[in-house]
Amino acid sequence: MHALSARLKVQKGNFSLDVEVNFLKEITGIFGPSGSGKTTLMHLISGLEKPDEGHIEIDDSLILDTSKNWNLKSRKRKIGYVFQEGRLFPHMTVQKNLLFGSIYADKDQQNIHFDEVVDLLEIRGLLEKRPKSLSGGEKQRVAIGRALLSAPKLLLMDEPFSSLDVALRRQIIPYLIRINKKLGIPMLVVSHDLPDLLSLTQELFLLRNGRVEGHGNYFDLIQSEKSLEIMRGAGLMNVIPFKVELHDVENGLTHLINRDASHEIHVERELINDCCKVGDELNVSLRPEDIAITLNEISDISIRNQLKGNITKIIKKENRTYCLVDVGFLLIVSITQASQQKMNLAVGTEVYCLFKSMALQINI
Numbered sequence: 001m002h003a004l005s006a007r008l009k010v011q012k013g014n015f016s017l018d019v020e021v022n023f024l025k026e027i028t029g030i031f032g033p034s035g036s037g038k039t040t041l042m043h044l045i046s047g048l049e050k051p052d053e054g055h056i057e058i059d060d061s062l063i064l065d066t067s068k069n070w071n072l073k074s075r076k077r078k079i080g081y082v083f084q085e086g087r088l089f090p091h092m093t094v095q096k097n098l099l100f101g102s103i104y105a106d107k108d109q110q111n112i113h114f115d116e117v118v119d120l121l122e123i124r125g126l127l128e129k130r131p132k133s134l135s136g137g138e139k140q141r142v143a144i145g146r147a148l149l150s151a152p153k154l155l156l157m158d159e160p161f162s163s164l165d166v167a168l169r170r171q172i173i174p175y176l177i178r179i180n181k182k183l184g185i186p187m188l189v190v191s192h193d194l195p196d197l198l199s200l201t202q203e204l205f206l207l208r209n210g211r212v213e214g215h216g217n218y219f220d221l222i223q224s225e226k227s228l229e230i231m232r233g234a235g236l237m238n239v240i241p242f243k244v245e246l247h248d249v250e251n252g253l254t255h256l257i258n259r260d261a262s263h264e265i266h267v268e269r270e271l272i273n274d275c276c277k278v279g280d281e282l283n284v285s286l287r288p289e290d291i292a293i294t295l296n297e298i299s300d301i302s303i304r305n306q307l308k309g310n311i312t313k314i315i316k317k318e319n320r321t322y323c324l325v326d327v328g329f330l331l332i333v334s335i336t337q338a339s340q341q342k343m344n345l346a347v348g349t350e351v352y353c354l355f356k357s358m359a360l361q362i363n364i
């Protein structure tokens with residue numbers, strides 16, 4: 001059963017949107033450059049805008065069908081919408097803002113209660129405050145809480161990170177993952193920042209000029225030249241799930257292993273910030289430019305992380321060469337075309353991917 005199934009068409013001046021979006025219960029990202037129609041799509045799904053033609057079902061119940069003249073009002077759609085800048089009511093305390101969310105909630109379907117939301121988002125200490133005295137991340141968490149208390153079947157988030165600095169983004173992302181896992185509320189998250197989006201989900205729709213140009217897992221998408229082209233300018237990123245294996249206090253390192261325990265990497269403890277226990281799962285991000293390729297393992301080198309693999313695809317774009325390397329999981333590596341030619345790299349070549357521990361970003 002799809003959490004959302006939508007076909008939508010709209011013309012706005014010179015811009016036309018014509019898309020089909022279906023997804024399951026997880027977190028799904030909508031990535032696209034500025035002006036590609038992301039906000040328009042969210043408005044159409046939430047009912048803030050009306051399409052010229054369209055059909056929307058949420059959890060198999062019909063929300064909109066223009067051919068039958070069926071169009072549920074926004075507040076009846078059971079969709080929580082978290083806007084870019086939170087949009088809290090300034091004259092109300094945090095508590096009242098949160099309770100406002102439950103006004104439209106269908107009490108029978110309320111699968112999350114006030115105290116649970118407050119604890120999940122860690123906002124108990126803020127309840128008596130007014131929005132103007134909150135930080136950006138706190139506002140955003142309250143806005144998410146308000147949306148959750150409306151008992152939504154679907155949560156839409158438009159650029160939830162854009163008003164937050166890096167530290168606050170890192171805070172919000174785990175809350176969103178927790179909400180999705182714990183409450184099973186599907187989320188559609190719009191962003192033009194690929195690394196942020198990828199730390200939340202690798203299931204993506206790529207939007208360009210009002211059309212879906214690709215849909216699926218990020219690592220499948222980057223194998224298509226067209227999708228790679230859309231994402232390239234926004235900061236391609238490797239995002240790999242790891243588990244904390246051991247804290248090596250003496251050497252200041254934490255050892256991480258991947259899902260099937262085939263690979264171990266080492267990161268500086270200061271990156272982990274003492275936040276993770278052995279056994280905790282985390283995502284490690286690594287820029288394709290921060291990985292070097294060699295044909296042999298190098299022993300007398302300070303770089304500790306050297307993963308052996310095979311090149312599965314090579315894509316050339318301008319003077320860069322993108323190599324997809326299967327090291328047990330896929331890594332995307334960006335090198336110059338000159339390096340590729342000099343090393344004679346081709347599909348099937350066995351290589352080592354080298355990266356410094358400091359090049360890793362940890363998303364908890």
Ligand SMILES: Nc1ncnc2c1ncn2[C@@H]1O[C@H](COP(=O)(O)OP(=O)(O)OP(=O)(O)O)[C@@H](O)[C@H]1O
Pocket residue numbers: 012013014015032033034035036037038039040041192
């Ligand atoms: N009322 C309107 N009349 C005409 N064109 C419009 C109208 N509203 C939006 N547009 C155009 O529709 C296109 C898509 O806008 P939209 O805000 O959905 O894009 P977006 O992907 O969310 O962009 P951004 O990342 O910059 O927020 C843009 O080219 C915009 O100029």
